[in-house]
Amino acid sequence: MFSVEMEKIKPIISVTAEHQEELKSTLNNIKEPFIFLEKQNQLFAYVSLNNQLLERLKENHFSKDILLNHAKSIESICHLSENISLPALFQIIGEPFAIIKGEDGKPSGYIRREDVLAELFKQENKSVDLLKIILTSIPMGIFVLDKEKRIINCNEAGLKMIKSTAEKVLNFPAETIFSKEHIDNVFSTGKTLLNHLEITNEMGVLVDYSPIMNYDDVVEGIIIVVQDLPMVEEMAMEIEYIKDLNKDLNAILSSIYDEILVVNAKGELIRFSDNIIQDFWKVDLKELIGKNILELEDQGLFTPSVTRLVLEKRKKVSVVQETKTGRKILAVGNPVFNEKGELDRIIVASRDITETTRLKSELLEMRKISEQYKKELDDFKSKDRFLKKLIYCSPKMEKIMNQVKKIADFSSTVLLHGESGVGKEVIAQAIHQLGKRSSKPFLKLNCGAIPENLLESELFGYAKGAFTGADKNGKEGYFKQANEGILFLDEIGEMPMHLQVKLLRVLQEQEVIPIGSTTPIKVNVQIIAATNKKLEKMVEEGTFREDLFYRLNVIPLHIPPLRERTEDISLLSFHFLQKLNEKYDRNYHLTPDAVNVMEFYPWPGNVRELQNIIERLVVTADHSAIDAEFVSQFLSLGYEHKKMKPVITRVIPLQEAIDHVEEQLIVLAMNQYKTTTKAAKALGISQSSVSRKYQKILSEKNMNIENLSTI
Incomplete structure (x- = not known):
């Protein structure tokens, strides 16, 4: 295979007088005809038509005379020796050509590449080998088209460039690979089309379309020159990606709430987003493109300039700018550095926070209101949960609880009196939970459970070093700890006389003086006292101070014993039993006759005794x-050791009282003697009367139990 050696030419950039001698020297040194090669409209090499190539031409009856016959005189274009350079010559001719030398070795003319190929078409059979040699020798892709x-x-x-084979290409229409529009255009106009980018899934190439003309300037065919650009497809894809990315970035900038400015290292505005802060810029931002925005700070448009701060500190800066109109703008400047670590850009994001500041204040206010509502709701829930723990249904307890709800709204001193175990502490807790002090402390102190010598220090506290063995830091008393809350003093009747005086002072002056101190401490404490003794009698006996009694007895509440509210016995019994069943995973229940027995028992220990009895029943x-x-x-045992008279707690019709006592006696007799016969003998009535009345009692109790279960 014949190879063609390419030789580089020193490029001549411009047509000046100094290039004329260089051009002459270049042409004189070339001893043979040659063809110039171009790349991107510049001559970069030439192929010599040496003797070996000429011999090939002669063998195929393509003599040197053909070149000379089709050559055009260089002098017909211009005077080469006077004022033309090699690039200028190429630009004048405007297409690939070969320079032909005469017998004297000097350039005498040029011949177009198409003229040579047209002659080859005429001698098709004879010049096949030569054409293959030429095509193989050319490093670019060449495709020859006929009419x-x-x-x-x-x-x-x-073929490599279009990633195909000769079998799939030869004798096939060129439009299956290349642009039909461009091929038709060359055939119709005879003009050369250069640098057309064609990208498909199989190839990415740069294509030139050159006509092959005969002597009559008729297009005989086309030469398609293909340059493989491996990176063209990748570059095109990258360009498309950049275009899409640019669209995405523009869309993002348009959707961002903030105003975005892009500033260069000089402080000049390059571009900005569509979102502009209203009433901030006094001019159209388009007019500020290319101008230094640092000057706007000097003009007093805003202060301070975040751009200036970023330029000075070379790090991210956040500032709140204030305009002449009083608007507040949050501006955040982010520096962008290039590969050399030099500041390249500043991205400024600004947001009008005037409205945001107002909304923030409103939000804080709403949060306070919400917290207040939440607190009130929690209080309601807490009160509701506590009320559910209060088990009662008797009219007397209903009346007591109505009084408690009224008392809870005040801070008056309350005196609870009643038998031991009736639930005085529960009532005190109810006053705390249902009142305004529910969120404050609730402290309880049993005045009879603490030794007299310690009770004073527990109540009033002591200063450091007040006495031997005292805590070196001192101690706060119950009054100080319960400040703003409630202090429940149980068994107030057990308080020593000398402490009653100090308690009276606290109630009168609302201040306490710790042991070992002379400085009074103001306190705001509601006192709830409780006792199972008759304080009036103690006052008469001189064991309780009269003035303290009247100070405590502001709101007296008498808690009735359990025997006076028998309606609560069954309800409390079921409640305690249910709690024990849940605690020990049991399923105990009381029969109706068992409830009857419990209701007729006097319960000297009241609710506390009832709770203990229920636990004893479950355990055994x-x-x-x-x-x-x-x-x-x-x-x-309660019946044997204590003779109890029938208890009537209110004035009722005589017959109702008689029926009530009769019912109790029949139930007690049946529980003790088990049979109606023995019970009748003990009661002194007939057996049939006992049987009839007892069945009636059981029937009524069963009905009450069913109603209670339904509730």
């Missing part, structure tokens, strides 16, 4: 059903 626009020849370089019971016989085993 029918079919590809009749090509080189291997071209052998069966899940707890009946009257089993209950009476634990209550019988």
